[in-house]
Structure formats: structure tokens, C-alpha cells
Amino acid sequence: VNRDEFSRRIDAVRASLTPAGVDAVALSASSDLTWLCGYDAMPLERITLLVVGRDGPARLLVPALEAPRVDDLDGLFEVIGWSDGQEQYDEAASLIADAFGTGGESTVAVADRMWAGAMLAIADRLPGATFTTASKVIRPLRIRKSPAEIDALRDVAHAIDSVAGSLGELRWEGRTEADVAAEIAGRIVDAGHERVNFVIVGSGPNGASPHHSASQRTIGRGDAVVVDIGGTMNGYCSDITRCVHVGDAEPEATKVYDVVRRAQEAACDAVRPGVTAAEVDAVARDLIAAEGYGDFFIHRTGHGIGMDEHEDPYLVTGNDEVLEPGMCFSIEPGVYLPGRFGVRLEDIVCVTDDGAEVLNRTSHDIVDVP
Ligand code: ZN
Ligand code: ZN
Ligand code: ZN
Numbered sequence: 096v097n098r099d100e101f102s103r104r105i106d107a108v109r110a111s112l113t114p115a116g117v118d119a120v121a122l123s124a125s126s127d128l129t130w131l132c133g134y135d136a137m138p139l140e141r142i143t144l145l146v147v148g149r150d151g152p153a154r155l156l157v158p159a160l161e162a163p164r165v166d167d168l169d170g171l172f173e174v175i176g177w178s179d180g181q182e183q184y185d186e187a188a189s190l191i192a193d194a195f196g197t198g199g200e201s202t203v204a205v206a207d208r209m210w211a212g213a214m215l216a217i218a219d220r221l222p223g224a225t226f227t228t229a230s231k232v233i234r235p236l237r238i239r240k241s242p243a244e245i246d247a248l249r250d251v252a253h254a255i256d257s258v259a260g261s262l263g264e265l266r267w268e269g270r271t272e273a274d275v276a277a278e279i280a281g282r283i284v285d286a287g288h289e290r291v292n293f294v295i296v297g298s299g300p301n302g303a304s305p306h307h308s309a310s311q312r313t314i315g316r317g318d319a320v321v322v323d324i325g326g327t328m329n330g331y332c333s334d335i336t337r338c339v340h341v342g343d344a345e346p347e348a349t350k351v352y353d354v355v356r357r358a359q360e361a362a363c364d365a366v367r368p369g370v371t372a373a374e375v376d377a378v379a380r381d382l383i384a385a386e387g388y389g390d391f392f393i394h395r396t397g398h399g400i401g402m403d404e405h406e407d408p409y410l411v412t413g414n415d416e417v418l419e420p421g422m423c424f425s426i427e428p429g430v431y432l433p434g435r436f437g438v439r440l441e442d443i444v445c446v447t448d449d450g451a452e453v454l455n456r457t458s459h460d461i462v463d464v465p
Pocket of ligand 2: 441
């Protein structure tokens, strides 16, 4: 992602203000801010705020001590430092007021993830303003990835593929989940990620909790293990799930795996422009239900991915959003049998002009370790 792309993004946000009925957007530290200007602000109690109005320069208010970390992309936006001892919310409110220009009532769209404390302090100082969420303006722009973003997601998918593809090389039996997870985390970094976002190693009954992390449970023979891993590389996220069987798992674990695999592959095949998010969810859900495991598929089929691990669109019952080229999301059906085991299979797919590209290439076979 280069300067031209950031420049296009800022222009696109400006062009969206009037149709959205918004006079300015104000983004505190968040992926929205990073997406718009490239600056990955630390989520500090000191405020960082990017303000874009209809005209005038985009302006970034930063704690003075953070200013050296900011690249203004050859003046694409103005950087304004505020020092400790200054009233940060006075500075933030006056920057927003400047962006309103003239005119009475104004509407400001603030980052959806702005802290409530900051939001309320700013609102206090702008009694004439109406507030709304910035996702109104930014969501439609971020949900369809640009070619540069799809390249970044493809690269990070290949990086995590190399880790997922090496699961069979690890020693599993007799080690704790936490120990195996630490080794996998090292491999995620070695594969080129700048950050490990999560390593789920759910062995045996722990696998039946979809967001189980990694515990002190010792992995034993006969365990089915759910391994769900992801990290960030060049600002974009990876996310993949594969299943490991240590020795011979109970027969139903293999049977359920086959069901989940067929559901996952059918849902991937169903992805194309014009289909709704809910329809893709239903493809996986109906197949699993027909096999008698519907009550044990306890989460949505997938989530969008980009700069955030979880972002729009969500592949969930009731989401009638129509898929469009450039949307990228996970397809990750699962079946969880309480007290026994879990099964999940996950890849990232990108909607193309006439279908879908599955970004992950790691085999869907169960990783059988002796
Ligand atoms: Zn999740
Ligand atoms: Zn995952
Ligand atoms: Zn996921």
C-alpha cells in the first residue's frame, strides 16, 4: 500500500461525507485510522485523532512524544502534536470544530472503537454537534479490498499456510497445549508475521470450546486437536484452522471431520458475487444439520478479515448483504461435542469477479501424527 492508495482513500472518505450526512470524521487509534493514513497508533490513554472534513487538509493530532513515529506521507496530512499538560480533549474538540467550517448544526462521525471516556469528553466540548459512527462512512470502503490489499492477504495466507503445513512435524503426545502453542507461535513469527494474534490448541474435550486458547492439559494418544492460528504481516491478518489426530482418534471424530470438511468445501464453492452472506452460511449449516450435527455447529460460518482479524462482512444467519468482488472472509464451520472433542476447518476466501479465490493452500486432510 503506497502513498497514492492512501491519497485515494482520503479522497474516497471525503466524497462519502455528504451522501452519509456527515460533516467530518474523527478517528482515534484504531484500524480505521491506520487504514486511512498508514499510522499505526498505540491505543494509549493519550489521544490520537485523525480528522477529515469536507475541505481543508486532513489533520492528525498526536501526543508530541509519538510524533517522531508518524510518517505524513509527504504532507498527505498535517501532523499536530499536543504536549503533556495541555488539555487533550480541548485540542481534539477544536480540531473537529475547525473541520466543520462554517454552518450551524454539524454531524461528526467518530471511530466506532473510540473510548467512551474520550467520546463523552469531546461531546461535552461540542454542544452543537451530533455524533454518529464512522463505520457509516468507512465500512463500505473497507469491506471491498483493493488489489494491493488482496495481495497482502494472499501473502499472509501463504505465510500461515507454511506453519499449518508443518503441524505434522511437531511432537504432540505428552506435551501440554501451552507448550505446543509456544512452538507454533515461534513458527508464525519465523514465517514472516510481525505479530502473533492467537494460537488455539484445543485438545480432546478442550476442542469443544471454539475459542479455547491453550492450557496446561497434556495432549495424549487418541486426542483430536483443533489448531486455529493467526498473525499479522504488513498490517494484514491471517487465520487458519486445521485438525490433528494424535494416534487413532475415536471413530466419530473422523466421521465428524468428514462432515465438516464437506460443509466447508461446499460453502467455499458457493461463494460468488450476488450470493448473500446468509446463503453461504446456510450451505454449510444445512449440510451439517442433514448429518445430524446441526445443534453442535454453535457459531456463524465466517467473518470478514483484513487489517482486523474479525471485521465485516459476517457470514451469519440473517445477514442479507450481497457479496461483491473484493470482499475477503473466513469459511470456518465447526462441530463441538461437549466433553469429547471439537472439529473446525477454516480458510480465507476472496470474492472475485465470477467466483472466489481460496487464499489458503494447506491440505484439508486430517493431520495424522503417529
Ligand atoms: Zn473466532
Ligand atoms: Zn481462526
Ligand atoms: Zn476465523
